[in-house]
Amino acid sequence: MTKTPIAVLGIDLGKNSCSLAGMDAAGAVVMRKRMTRDAIVMFAAALPPCVIAMEACCGAHFLGRTLALHRHTIRLMSPEYVQPYVKAQKTDDRDAEAIAEAATRPTMRFVLLKSEAQLDLQILHRVRERLVNTRTALINQLRAVLLERGIILPKGRVNLMRRLEDLMTGDPAVSARTRTLLSDLRDEWAGLDRRVKKYDDELAALTREDVQARRMATIPGIGVINATALLAAVGDGSAFAKARDLAAWLGLTPRQHSTGGKTKLLGISKRGNGYLRKQLIHGARAAMPHLAAKPNQLGTWLQAMLTRAHPNVVVVALAAKLARIAWAVLHKQQDFDRQALVAV
Template sequence: MKTEIAVLGIDLGKNSCSLAGLDGTGAVIKRRRMRPETVVTFTKELPPCVIAMEACCGAHHLARLLAAQGHDVRLMSPEYVRPYVKAQKNDDRDAEAIAEAATRPTMRFVSMKTEEQLDMQTLHRARDRLVGERTALINQLRAILLERGVTVPQGRSKLERSLIEMFDGDEAEPPATLTPRLRALIADMRAEWRELDRRITAFEDEFVARTREDEAARRLISIPGIGVMNATALIAAIGNGETFSRGRDLAAWLGLVPRQITTGGRPRLVGISKRGNKYLRKLLIHGARAALPSLLTSSTPLGG
């Protein structure tokens, strides 16, 4: 009688994937290496089983295809799989470790993202990249001026006003220390800055439009400090249907749980763990900073 695969571990790669199949007792009964596009064809011939993968790039797309075939797809964080890797690390042992980790009763699994969630997540990543490019450009502009003896106060708006006073209008007075070549370079950098502003604004307008169409996002933005950016990022990460039974579950998922140390035999809470979603945590902190000044002076339960 042919032994059927009970758990299939897949170690995803750009050019090839390693597969390890376990039977009901946990013994490895099949090892294969194939191209990513061949995996779907291979699993189509298998009876329904547990298929495990690390939640990495491409995992959610493949997971949806395998789930449509009737398989029980389980995605896990790579840091939870690492303890199950035996001896020297290679692709075959990684696939075996993934399959073994998926059978653990205490394992935490990652929810499968929909195409809409991945689209929103990609838009946030693209916007964040543009914001980083704009910040680098602004810092370089300030450094160029500083090298020529022109000190500009910190802040994007202050730099923008200073450049307008120096180069725009009939009464503009460019610093004498700036050569014609440097003035032309600064003009090019300002044009690049304006283009980055336009592209970032286009992303933000799209987030606003999507928030208006999504009921969950409309409810989220009613919370102080949760604006359009936070609402769309939360839905991209968590989804509309997934809920947390307690507030501390969400805090742990975001990495906002204080670390605990023991001093003199007594436990003491110190800084947050910072192990969760870094991008979401950054947005939530900025949202709180923007909301707190007005909340502290209001007559709401959060304020004074």
Template sequence: MLGIDLGKNSCSLAGLDASGAVALRRRMTREGVIVFVAKLPACVVAMEACCGAHFLGRTFQAQGHEVRLMSPEYVQPYVKAQKTDDRDAEAIAEATTRPTMRLVTLKTEAQLDLQVLHRARQRLVTSRTRLTNQLRAVLLERGIILPKRRASLVQRLDELMNGELPISVRAVRLLGDLRDEWASLDRRIKSYDDELAALTRDDAQARALATIPGIGVINATALLAAVDDGSAFARGRDLAAWLGLTPRQHSTGGKTRLLGVSKRGNKYIRVQLIHGARAAMAHFVRQATPTGEWVRRLVARAHPNVVVVALAAKLARTAWAVLRHGRSFDRQTPVAA
């Protein structure tokens, strides 16, 4: 068992023998780790799931080793005394020997490329939102109120720029620069959306996920970038719980209370699923389907935001069923709440 504590430049290694005793301690660069591990006989290589771990994991896997990645929070209880790199490496090796340890699936290069595409798009969307708020604030200080929706905002802004604004010439030039920057961001986001749509058309699993109302292209490709090739679904993984969309439970005195959602797991996918559920809730309410009936009953007795989160959890479980059984979404099939 070889535990590796990854660093930006140097890494600490701790090797355990069959009895669990520390038989090896080394510190070397990342390039040196690859060369060193290649000379070892086939063994289990354990690392924390952090930046660069998936690349090294694929490299060690190609060398014939078994790679195990773990969340850092599961390694922390095995660190002895004060935290050092050597003790971290030993704790990683010891933690991965536990039979109940939860492991992180090794991502392929295609999954990482898709994840980078989503992160780049998210950064552009955030920049566009900030720029939109700045445009509205600048004009609001001059008595001009712009609408909230993007399409209406662009149309109104073009009308104002082509007409006579009751502001200084310098302010008009600045607004023109901001409008051009906004248009550039919008074009780049559109190009990423087109690329994600093309990936969805070419992938059977993504096409099946896109048939679910509220999932769409963004959520379908984001799920494929986060989950493995289906083996986790064969083991019955609860995708809603994995994304932190299920309520936490607190038991005391033999009584169980439901608290808020745990908010564990992948934050980006959780947010996107909630956005998709908010957009699809009106669609489900109008449909004479089992899911539509469930949403209508829930809307009658709960806050809309609570309904949105509950629907997002249902969409996550529906996505699990679609990937698990390999078929498209059937609107008439009841989905377990």
């Protein structure tokens, strides 16, 4: 171990081995090592308390929680914020040095450590999303098979399932071999439905048990999926006590560019949590017709927006508004005030 005290330890995480770069209080690199993850824990346990910095990637939250038990200060950063500090050619050692240097910047934005419960919930959402995507691909394949036989169906899973049941009874439009194939695909579809429903039921049960998720689920356009996804990402909302804008963090608000004293609104950012942004937009799309029909302040705002902007633009604007409402509910630790939607 180096005799010079390490003030900041940067770790470039790898699957099996990781590169470490230690900096002293003046910012000079005083140590470079390469270790396995288990060895890092043993090494950090012998270090005096210091700042340990990592990129927020796979395994960073678990390792961060483990190292925090040894009284170290953990700082996780988005890889895109670390990239400008990489010197010359990219190597693991230079990445570790860049991570340590980026962690010392006063304007750096850090990612809070997720708890094990948050990671469990996040994994549940990821597995569910993969199953939904697989089911969508299967449905598209079924439609393509039927289209090759001249069978064109309207949109909707219900219509497709009903038509499949008819085909199983011996429709002359398809051959016996194709009916066997369709039967196998139908069974696979049913299996995916059961697994998705299982996870949906688990998320619904968690929403009923968790106070914060239950509060967010009462917001129009949020529901169980969005409430639990937000809970997995932000926890109790304390992470956004200073940010004040969950919509901006998700990339739902337009970027601004000032030139010549004039401010021009650009498109929405692609930064932030893409899964959450997608789910909030889906929720806003489903809730918009119902909310726009209400004779209240939100309905009046939506109707005015729809007269001057494309519905897709209004959906994103509504999603941003719902994100701000969700942040307020999380931050203030209060139930959603439905009186805000009463008739005006």
